[in-house]
Amino acid sequence: MLRLLAHRDFPFYTPKGAFPAGGAVRDLLLGRRPADLDYVALDPEKAARETQRRLGGSLFPLDPERGHYRLVVGGRTLDFTPLEGSLEEDLLKRDFRLNALLWKGGAVFGLKGAEEDLRRRVLIPVREENLYEDHLRSLRGVRLAATLGLGLPQGTRKALSRHARFLRDHPEALPARERVREELSKLLLSPRAAFGLRLLERVGLLGVYWPELALLVGLEQGGVHHLPAWEHTLSVVFHLLWLWPEASLEARLAALYHDVGKALTRRFDLEAGRYRFLGHAEVGAEIARASLLWLRFPKETVEKVALLVRRHMDRPPEERKALRRFLLKRQDLLPDLLYLMSADRLGAKGVEGEAHTLLEAFQEALAEPLPQRPLLSGEEVMALLGLPPGPEVGKALKALLLAQAEGRVRTEEEARAFLLYWREHGAPNAP
Numbered sequence: 001m002l003r004l005l006a007h008r009d010f011p012f013y014t015p016k017g018a019f020p021a022g023g024a025v026r027d028l029l030l031g032r033r034p035a036d037l038d039y040v041a042l043d044p045e046k047a048a049r050e051t052q053r054r055l056g057g058s059l060f061p062l063d064p065e066r067g068h069y070r071l072v073v074g075g076r077t078l079d080f081t082p083l084e085g086s087l088e089e090d091l092l093k094r095d096f097r098l099n100a101l102l103w104k105g106g107a108v109f110g111l112k113g114a115e116e117d118l119r120r121r122v123l124i125p126v127r128e129e130n131l132y133e134d135h136l137r138s139l140r141g142v143r144l145a146a147t148l149g150l151g152l153p154q155g156t157r158k159a160l161s162r163h164a165r166f167l168r169d170h171p172e173a174l175p176a177r178e179r180v181r182e183e184l185s186k187l188l189l190s191p192r193a194a195f196g197l198r199l200l201e202r203v204g205l206l207g208v209y210w211p212e213l214a215l216l217v218g219l220e221q222g223g224v225h226h227l228p229a230w231e232h233t234l235s236v237v238f239h240l241l242w243l244w245p246e247a248s249l250e251a252r253l254a255a256l257y258h259d260v261g262k263a264l265t266r267r268f269d270l271e272a273g274r275y276r277f278l279g280h281a282e283v284g285a286e287i288a289r290a291s292l293l294w295l296r297f298p299k300e301t302v303e304k305v306a307l308l309v310r311r312h313m314d315r316p317p318e319e320r321k322a323l324r325r326f327l328l329k330r331q332d333l334l335p336d337l338l339y340l341m342s343a344d345r346l347g348a349k350g351v352e353g354e355a356h357t358l359l360e361a362f363q364e365a366l367a368e369p370l371p372q373r374p375l376l377s378g379e380e381v382m383a384l385l386g387l388p389p390g391p392e393v394g395k396a397l398k399a400l401l402l403a404q405a406e407g408r409v410r411t412e413e414e415a416r417a418f419l420l421y422w423r424e425h426g427a428p429n430a431p
């Protein structure tokens, strides 16, 4: 039986014979502005065309056989799919009760329990079997809990855990990797990403989708680490978003994968009397690359994350000039690397203070922008030093750029003087 949940307007155009359904209606009731809209329609093509006549935009027949049409208009995606069976039957096929909603004639309708779930802000499947109708749904559940700030009651957790075990035993049932990637991205982009990752682990989905990260669970570290490697990872994600709420997806992925190499590099060092993880940044960068490529993240994202992981253990020098050189060499990784390094320290014990010292030093060092190019061109350098084209010219340009970064050289004249000195003596007190 459909239940009337509320009388209210739907704030977007709705053609005749089409009913806004799912997440958009849910967002409306939760006081969020929906980005994308889904409509179930008696005749989806007709509804999509009529909407296009009214609003403009581009129409894409996604799957005309099955009646799937998409209209992209004003930065929004409107999807039209056929209503199969009655409205109630449609809702009964959906994933979670608070997603099984639709708007019709000035009112919102839902299934039994939806109203309570919305009020309590909890996620409960329409039926446990529905998780098995589309195997992405357990992962979606965790992602929705993180993005919408929903609780997962015992019953839901148990159902998700059972589904995770099913997936572990039936890897052939795993959803397409692109869909997994989209869920991970949405989860990480939420301010509650660390909470979502913890849930993933708790219900057993971490091991299903990210076996390389699951190896960190309970991996004791010692030293400055009061937390096992996975708990430390969660703390780093948490602190990254605390320091820098607008962090890029790459920075968030790097925080997630930064210590993934630790499971394979853990050795007890008798002299030091503790575990060490020599080479974990390099090993971790390779694991992160393989994992992200598997999930079909774009090449640029993968390379950036791998580099961030590889460089996260670099020790920034304290002295200002040296720090400017250090930053110049890692310019492409800024500011992500700075925040990752700071969050890494906030996730350990006894070195938290370093995070703030680092951020202050970075801020001070970057107050003056880093140079983007040498003050002299290759031709000018060749003429000045009497050099033929070749690697020497590149070295000279690089030395010049470093000198600019240090603030030793600010004008073309100083650049020429610097290069003449450099030819005779090498870079002044460079390491």
Ligand SMILES: Nc1ccn([C@@H]2O[C@H](COP(=O)(O)OP(=O)(O)OP(=O)(O)O)[C@@H](O)[C@H]2O)c(=O)n1
Binding pocket: 021, 022, 023, 024, 036, 038, 093, 094, 095, 096, 099, 100, 101, 134, 136, 137, 140, 186
């Ligand atoms: N695997 C899925 C995906 C979607 N849906 C249904 O389709 C609606 C729209 O799906 P989608 O836009 O993918 O997700 P949303 O729940 O709207 O989440 P988001 O806020 O990320 O759009 C959902 O609310 C849900 O009713 C479902 O039952 N099972």
Ligand SMILES: [Mg+2]
Binding pocket: 023, 024, 036, 037
């Ligand atoms: Mg949606």
